[in-house]
Amino acid sequence: MATQTVNKDAISNLSFVLNKPGDVTFEERPKPTIADPNDVLVAVNYTGICGSDVHYWVHGAIGDFVVKDPMVLGHESAGTIVEVGSAVKHLKAGDRVALEPGYPCRRCAFCRAGKYNLCPDMVFAATPPYHGTLTGLWAAPADFCYKLPDNVSLQEGALIEPLAVAVHIVKQAQILPGQSVVVLGAGPVGLLCAAVAKAYGASKVVSVDIVQSKLDFAKSFCSTHTYVSQRISPEENAKAIKELADLPIGADAVIDASGAEPSIQAGINVVRVGGTYVQGGMGKPDITFPILAMCIKEITVRGSFRYGAGDYELAVELVRSGRVDVKKLISSVVSFKQAEEAFQKVKTGQVIKILIAGPNEKV
Ligand SMILES: [Zn+2]
Ligand SMILES: [Zn+2]
Known part of the structure; x- marks a missing residue:
């Protein structure tokens, strides 16, 4: 060039x-x-x-x-x-x-x-x-x-900036090869989180959103499964996600890239016992949170803010190598x-x- x-x-x-x-x-x-x-x-x-x-x-x-x-x-x-x-x-x-x-x-x-x-x-x-x-x-x-x-x-x-945001979120989720990941929200950051999770070796990547067209894109982009959130309880949405993606004990990691209260509630319900949940999306500052489920499933819950050491370099490499x-x-x-x-x-x-x-x- x-x-x-x-x-x-x-x-x-x-x-x-x-x-x-x-x-x-x-x-x-x-x-x-x-x-x-x-x-x-x-x-x-x-x-x-x-x-x-x-x-x-x-x-x-x-x-x-x-x-x-x-x-x-x-x-x-x-x-x-x-x-x-x-x-x-x-x-x-x-x-x-x-x-x-x-x-x-x-x-x-x-x-x-x-x-x-x-x-x-x-x-x-x-x-x-x-x-x-x-x-x-x-x-x-x-x-x-x-x-x-x-x-x-x-x-x-x-696009490296939003990709670096996703890299940081996925690092916080500590995804290992072969694991299952549910990403709530299929906006740019949610889509990029799904793609990065796949690059990290996740074998099931489930995208969840309320808009079907966004999920159609997610499927063509990287997701192995997609689920349209229904107007039912978070527990019922979580159950449907587990059935759809054949995750009987729940997902190894859940990433919320929506910031929406019903998504967060469904996310805590869909993560497996001992799994990891990362909050990437920012919505309302305070919500009703399923804290009992977090406690008894001994879920690791992490925040994620912007990007830090090595995240930009990895984002550039994921694009250079064609993985995202x-x-x-x-x-x-x-x-x-x-x-x-x-x-x-x-x-x-x-x-x-x-x-x-x-x-x-x-x-
Ligand atoms: Zn930004
Ligand atoms: Zn400083």
Whole structure:
């Protein structure tokens, strides 16, 4: 693949800015510069839209993170290196990279323990008060930019972020070869969790959702079984899932990628005695939880937040080796000027993943 060097001065830094809920504008913002010898400047080529971006756009807040000042949206991006700081050794202008969009302090107890996703001083793109990557030029520490192998496109590169989320969730589930996994929710992260679980050697991967079309896609993508959740009790849904996938004692691991209360309740009921349950989806902050079942089945319950050491590298490798075909998730690619329409499409559930081209990219 030909590398091209980009002229920094010719690059627009047009950005997609959220002013307040529902109010977005395009703004030519000042270009970032290399502030540290270990930084690089990246021209953003493609950005995927995440549920969290849509949530900020609609509600202006997620929990304690409240958009008080105008904020550039977006955090699922791939781009081309334009300039490198004097200390950067492994990247050069023209390299194509996936951007890991959160920068930890590197000094706190969590960072030093290798759990940097738990850093209390994380600077994360498009999480207020920090700007996101729906912009022309992005400055980043070079070690949070992952060079894309020649056979991985920049569009696939924009999918590395949600894939890294799935990698982290599946690591938390500690799936072993031959095991059975139930994934609740067949949105992008649920689909990617199912695919990663399969890459980890799971022999049964059951996708569960309330929307049949999403499950049809899951079946074509990676799932061995699919189940449409019914309006029955969580115990009855769990029983039906076990029958459908021939899991008489339940699943070895259950991943919830929906955040929905009935899913979580069904998930705890479908996991086997001594199995593992991972909460990946974020929904209501508080729910009714089947804690007795968790106790008497001695279930290991884990949370999962963003991604940490090794997750981006593994995500890139899963795409390079063809074990997770992220291209299939891309419903469409639109120009930067169509960013608001793209958000609308994600909100109304018309697409799996839509990519927004960078402002300097021709579509
Ligand atoms: Zn995301
Ligand atoms: Zn830290």
